[in-house]
Amino acid sequence: MRKNDHSDRDIEELLKQMPKVKDQRGKREVYQNVTMKMNRRKRQSWLIPTAAAAAALLLLVILIPGMMGGQDTAEESSSGSNESAQYSTATNESADRAESTQEEDTSSSENDFTSNENPKNTIDDDQGVKSEGEIQRESDYTTAVYEEELQDQEVLTYPILDNAVQNIVSVSVLVPKEDGKSKFDLYKETMPLLTEEQWGLSDNYPLEADLIYNDEQKTLTVDMFEDHGYSYGPANSLFINTVLSNLWSDFDLEKITLMTDGEPGVDFEHNEPITEFSPNDVTAYPGYYLLYPNDQEEQPMFVPYVQLEQPETIQEVFNFMKQDVDTHFLKASIPEDIDFEANVDDETVVITFTDESVIEDNEETAHMIEALLLTAKEFHYEHVRVENADVDTIGRFNLSQELELPIAPNQKELP
Numbered sequence: 001m002r003k004n005d006h007s008d009r010d011i012e013e014l015l016k017q018m019p020k021v022k023d024q025r026g027k028r029e030v031y032q033n034v035t036m037k038m039n040r041r042k043r044q045s046w047l048i049p050t051a052a053a054a055a056a057l058l059l060l061v062i063l064i065p066g067m068m069g070g071q072d073t074a075e076e077s078s079s080g081s082n083e084s085a086q087y088s089t090a091t092n093e094s095a096d097r098a099e100s101t102q103e104e105d106t107s108s109s110e111n112d113f114t115s116n117e118n119p120k121n122t123i124d125d126d127q128g129v130k131s132e133g134e135i136q137r138e139s140d141y142t143t144a145v146y147e148e149e150l151q152d153q154e155v156l157t158y159p160i161l162d163n164a165v166q167n168i169v170s171v172s173v174l175v176p177k178e179d180g181k182s183k184f185d186l187y188k189e190t191m192p193l194l195t196e197e198q199w200g201l202s203d204n205y206p207l208e209a210d211l212i213y214n215d216e217q218k219t220l221t222v223d224m225f226e227d228h229g230y231s232y233g234p235a236n237s238l239f240i241n242t243v244l245s246n247l248w249s250d251f252d253l254e255k256i257t258l259m260t261d262g263e264p265g266v267d268f269e270h271n272e273p274i275t276e277f278s279p280n281d282v283t284a285y286p287g288y289y290l291l292y293p294n295d296q297e298e299q300p301m302f303v304p305y306v307q308l309e310q311p312e313t314i315q316e317v318f319n320f321m322k323q324d325v326d327t328h329f330l331k332a333s334i335p336e337d338i339d340f341e342a343n344v345d346d347e348t349v350v351i352t353f354t355d356e357s358v359i360e361d362n363e364e365t366a367h368m369i370e371a372l373l374l375t376a377k378e379f380h381y382e383h384v385r386v387e388n389a390d391v392d393t394i395g396r397f398n399l400s401q402e403l404e405l406p407i408a409p410n411q412k413e414l415p
Helices: 008-017 028-116 132-139 182-191 234-248 314-320 365-380
Strands: 153-161 166-175 211-213 219-224 255-260 290-291 301-305 338-346 348-353 381-387
Touching: 153 182, 153 234, 166 182, 166 234, 166 301, 182 211, 234 255, 234 314, 290 314, 301 365, 314 338, 314 365, 348 365, 365 381
Parallel strands: 219 255, 348 381
Antiparallel strands: 153 166, 211 219, 290 301, 338 348
């Protein structure tokens, strides 16, 4: 830069030579201009902080969603974790319930399967509730099956051993007739439904054998299982003989063929193999009916007791019915203080009570009348007439008329 040689005096002289400048504005105008400039400075002084604040606010606007998103993500993560935990718990509880339900269903299915496999395992929830038939029989003191009860039903009778294997108790059930099914079909189908143990008897059914019935030829083939137990013990032999004798009479059979596991013949204890059965032994003998008390049943059962030395008259038969048979736990069916004379008029048994005999309409007398009727049927009579009784009716029995004989003894209800 070139050096300036002017002195201060020179400069002052130069300035004086410059034209004079005079401000033509008024005082008011000057004041307004000054005020405007001062206000402009103030605006500039707060504009920067405002802009900074706006920038910061913009920054916040930009950052907050991200922060909120992160927070939401964290909350969602936390909430998701909680929900996941709750869902897991709910799922576990649901799984537990499902597992429990599945176990119950499985148990139910197993029970259903068991019931289908063996229907007598089925326990009726209402087994304590009595049917109308049971109530009616209790009210009229009877236990047998009578003609008016049949209607469209078949009566099926099954011999069953008692728990002491001393007696054969014939139990009868009523089942509806079905189109396309014979009585023998119903007989076979009903065997697994019998609840012998609930009746206080032995579990004898279904039989340990296959039964093949020919209705046209009236023949029956009994093919016993290889491991059947009918060959062991006199009670088992008596049981199967009684069953076959009942089948013979109930189905008017002409021949019963015996087999074991497809091979001819059945080995019974102390006997040679038998290939054919015919009811010509003690099971064919008629018996007189005594009472078999049963703790599991309110009503007694009626059991025929067979004397090897057969009575000669019906009066002698009835006299035996006034005696207990202690060896077989059987009780007399005719009270000791009841006396009567029994005569036969053609096919009718006429019972005349003595004047000293007190005949009342009660359970004990009704059981006596029913035992007399069952015994008369056993000895092949067709009617019973009662004379000189103190009452006209005993339970269901109208003593002013000839009494109908029962169709079958010891009626029981199926589950």
